[in-house]
Amino acid sequence: MLGAWLVLIAAGLVLGGQVFDRLTTSGSLRPDAESQLAERRVDQLLPEGPLVLAVVGGRDVFDKALVDDITAVTSEIREMDGVAEVDDLYGAAGGRIGADNRSSLIRVELERGLPDERREQVEDAVAGALHRIDAPEVLVGGEKLAERAFAEQAIADAAFGESVAIAVLLVVLVLTLGGFVAGAIPLAAALATVSVTLLGLFGLTTLTGVSEFTVNVVTLLGIGLAVDYALLVIARFRDEREADPDAPIAELVARTAATAGRTVLICGLAVATAMLGLYAFAEPLLGAMALGGAVAVLLATLAGLTAVPALIAVTHRRIPGPHDATRVIALRRAVAARLRRHGGPGPGFRPGLLARLAAFAQGRPGPVALAVAAGLLALSLPFVFAVNLENSDARALPASAEARRLHEVVQRDFSGGQADPIVVVVDADPAGAPVRDFMNALLTLDGVLRIEPRPDITAPAAVIDVTPEGETAGPTSRDVVRAVRAMNPPFPVLVGGGAAELVDYRDSVADRFPIALLVILLSTTVLLFVLTGSLVLPLKALLMNALTLLATLGVLVVVFQWGVGDALLGFDSWGAIDLTTPVLLFVFVFGLSMDYEVFLLARIKEEWDGRTRRRTPRRTPANDHAVRAGIEKSGPVVTAAALCIGVVFLGFLLGDLVAVKEIGFAMAVALLLDVTVVRGLLLPALMNLLGEWNWWAPAPLRRLHERWFAPPARSPEPVAAPIPAARAPV
Template identity: 35%
Template sequence: MLTRIARTAVARPRWVVAVTLVLMVLCGAIGATVHSHMKSGGFVTEDLDSVQASQYLSEHFPGSEPNYVLTVTAEGVADSPAARAAADRALAVLGSHPDIVSGVQSYWTARPDLKQAMLSKDRTHALILASIEGDDAELPVRAAQLSEELQVESGPVTVRAGGLAASFADINTQISKDLIIAEAIAIPITGLLLALVFGSLMAAALPIALGLFAIAASLGILRVLTSLTDVSIFALNMTTALGLALAIDYSLFIVSRYREELTNGATPAAAVIRAIQTAGRTVVYSALVVALSLSALLVFPQYFFKSFAYAGIAVVAAAAAAAVIVLPALLILVGDRIDAGDLRAPVRRLFRLAPRADKQPRETFWYGLVVWVMKRPLSIALATTAFLLLLGSPFLGVQFGYPDDRSLPTGVASREVGDILRTEFDADMASSATIVLPEFRGSTAELDAYARDLSKVADVPAVLSSAAVYRNGMRVAAGVPEMTDPQHGAYLSVATSLDPYSDAGGDQLDTVRAVPAPSKALITGPAALNQDSVNAITGKLPLAGALIALTTLVLLFLFTGSVVLPVKALILNILSLAATFGAMVWIFQEGHLSGLLGFTSTGTLNLAMPILMFSLAFGASMDYEVFLLSRIREEWLAGPKTTEGNTEAVAMGVARTGRIFTAAALLMSIVFLGVASSGVSMMKLFGLGCALAVISDATVIRGLLAPALMRMMGVWNWWAPKPLVKLHNRFGLHEAEETPAPTPGILEKSASA
């Protein structure tokens, strides 16, 4: 099939390019508005207890769960006339949106016994609390609109918006800005490195063209999907980053093989066809592995994860199709101009380096390194494995948490509000837990006793119910009658002085759950939402991991005909990713390098990011594994089937591909490091983690550990039981036969045309 595709592209290159341009423009036009049709939520599902509790409160006790906090900060004290005037203005604005805002409370309008909790210790900050109605996709949009009307950034009195809704609105805004900056950083650097790696401006332009096509096609596909299902706006980051990265990888593989065939004396048309038969076949298998790795995200119920699967599969398919269909046509049209605009010669002259001389594979650094490694395989394997396990050891202490305002850089309004609530108030009003008793039909005395018991839990400053306000088991004020309803149960508000995402916050929540309730109890709030979402996600991890492992083993068996190499590849990739995750825990959870990288450690990692990193980095690792094994297998099939033949095949395979996949990894890491420049810590984690995973895999794994293990296993690398050998002979991938040079009457005429 690939041969037929290549022949068609070579015979009619202008038609292929023209159709591609039409598709690119069409998809770009369709996908131009995709941003406005995507949603910013998707982290939770409606079956979670905490989400059901929030929905129940919204339906029966509107405004009972504040998710929007305004701090009114005065240069003097919050009781000043200027502060009161600013508060009145804010209350009027909130009151003008009764359809989306409810339960407005403020320091200036609260009952005397509740006012003190809404005033900071130094009396310069006072609070206005409100509840914005809507799901996790609607909340950030509505909060952003309200904040534009309400916030006052300068003057004697400032008003800033915080709370869960405002925090996610600011996170979305920050990520959108950071994406533009990331592209502005990554694209010029990538373009320069492409010119140096590919050897010319003309060759460097090819992967950029393919990347633009892959991104445009993916945006069009995502726009169609938004009319069918919910798609997270965060998936746009993957579309741009992965589209460019894979286009670079696939172009580098195919163009390198094309040049190699030209050097061996093939005509341009024959070289293109042979490159697609070999490197193109590798690209297709690599794309299948990457796409199937990302498709494992579909097992998670949250549409946040599903969206990354949609975007990833779409961009992988588009990049692979462009590489095996469009790139051959472009190579034919470019012809001998593939080396036009060579930058390497002037750069060498600038730095007074000797002219570059082409080396035979056995003269390269990579051949020498692998020969050195395979002379001492056991010691290299043990030392490298121990090093990776040491890097991965911090992951044993990983703690997962829901992202909050501390994901944002200092200076952002919701982050400032969060810092004020955590440091200037006895209890963080935005972190309170709300206990819902939907079936409660008992007496006030029963509710009173329950509230009293809850107030005895450590680090609970107060419990508010319809019966009373309690501190340390003591009644301190009258309750709020609106917190109970004869037909719809009751609810209680449990304040906390702990970080809800910390271990202590989780333990406190468990203690609160253990307090006997007068009826069925559902708990919502940051701590409960975090605990429920983490449990829901981790419950699907074994299935997702099993699907990735199974598809990887099957595809690599069909690719190599061996059962040993797929298992080896799977183990090495997991080892590499474990080391990366350990480094991320050491940096982001434990806070090392926080000053250098510019983030605030919360003692937890956002669980979504390691899952996305695993799927994406695993696919990228398999990308290089497939490319390396393709050349090693090609050498093995052409040489003696002995231990020495295996050793030489490994050395020659790495020698022919080492520079290519290392360059590809460097270029891909530049794209991810652009994402890591984000001011949002979870995106910084994602970008840096993916970059480290790709670089370590292309160097430590492919250059040291993989050759050492393949030397130790010898001819057993290629072993499979007889039934599987028969299966591979029937369904597996087999090396394409050399294609004779095409006749001038068909292909050469079209090339010259």
């Protein structure tokens, strides 16, 4: 098995590395969206090559030396092969002066149809010439240059963030598992998952465009899940070995696979199905993310089912047990001894976060459930009532990036802070009365400042720039887009521009959200039914996951849209959330929350099955005891897994791209909320309130589960005395 994985890793290193040479910029909208059709129609009517923009500032724009310098440079650029046209303040009519009267705009249009490599060479030559202008400030950028800056920054962020995350992760794993070899096993599974995932992404580039952002998110997701699953398998193996130290290693690994392996399989299928639910949104970026994410999840699951057991079989003598005298265990024993000296819990007690939270919640389930649900709903209010979703542009780059600084200066000093125009394309003779009536009607729409037809169109068509009030992505702009589309002129009309793209994306997500939700709901219900035999537990899990997601999105709005704490996290808020972030988080949070739900429910279900097969102490209901004992046994691995995957996602925060930081921060917040208040408090409180109704299913489904999905019965363990709520073990 290890030999097969080594072959896959070698292929991943050889071919997977080539994926970085085939990355593209995936659009956030599918090609048949109206705004995309409008953009292509404008390109037919007014063909224009890629643009390079420059702002020259800090000197009197009519200073003779500056005029001579700019004129010489622009003359040089005009002679460059691949340059179609150059406009500046001095060499072309309609030159533009900034609002500060000390800056001017230079516009360089490249030839259409240049191959990417050749276009980049021309862009670099143009940028180099522009930077030779002798002025205190020369900013050069443009759409393609911003895309290149984003791609380069994404790759640099991924390399740095993953390197730091892996180094910190190794330390955390060694301390958590009590030895270097044991800590290296999850990391080896993670690195194997990433290398083979890159191979899968390389194959995916032959089918669809894969962006740098996709590689960032997918690889870190693969690392986190591989570590989670490896931790679960190792923890279960140590439990099995401690329970039966004389059993052969093959039998111990088989028992581990029959229990933890089953849990890993269900977890992996749940997360992979959630990834495929993302594919239902049909947008190019989300589609690539969905397929790449599904590949990463399935490979992490495969590593947990095959590579990790094989590594355990090879290295089991060097994997310490949960009570071995390593330095970490010695520290824990010192803490326990101190507790005993002060009258705390006696020998054998090891304090654990989830067990203590669960004991607290089970002691007062009603108030705890109400308080937690109300708190999570309160955190969600900023997202529900104040979220501002926009397309990421140059503002997603670091504040120091030249392309972002240029974008901000152009918006402030050359666009007057006004919204970008809504582009209306009319396929009719602009000299005819119907088109004139249509333009007059555009002027009367609420929220329209002005309209401006573009000149020099030879075809019987018109391109009209409609400038709305407010911001490009503001509600007024979106209302104008919908109002124009609601008009019914006697000729074809297409509406494009930034506001139209946002409207199209929102409408597309809203239309397809029920499909994605149905995929996730059905898959989650089926998989949790297979695990537990209950229909109540899947519904409860979906409710808790929804609360986690909404609360996470609310915190995201406060930090990234409102800018609370942006200096601490190392970014400058641009007043909005990237419009793809909530959709990605919807899938990621649901998937990862389901991981920890399955981790806990698998052990709780084992305890429930064991206690319903034998006599349970009268004072302790079987359900309550099963919940507490299951959390006692699975709580440490859930806490360790959340800590490890939290380290991975915090690696996102080390980069400079705001959109990537949003994902990393939100996932860290979701993990914190999920593992503490949701799994530690809300889950045991709700299970305590529901009692034996937790395990309800219609009789036909119950018989189906018992026949096909119930795990084989294990020999019963002696019933222990009830565990006091105030002294719950870990």
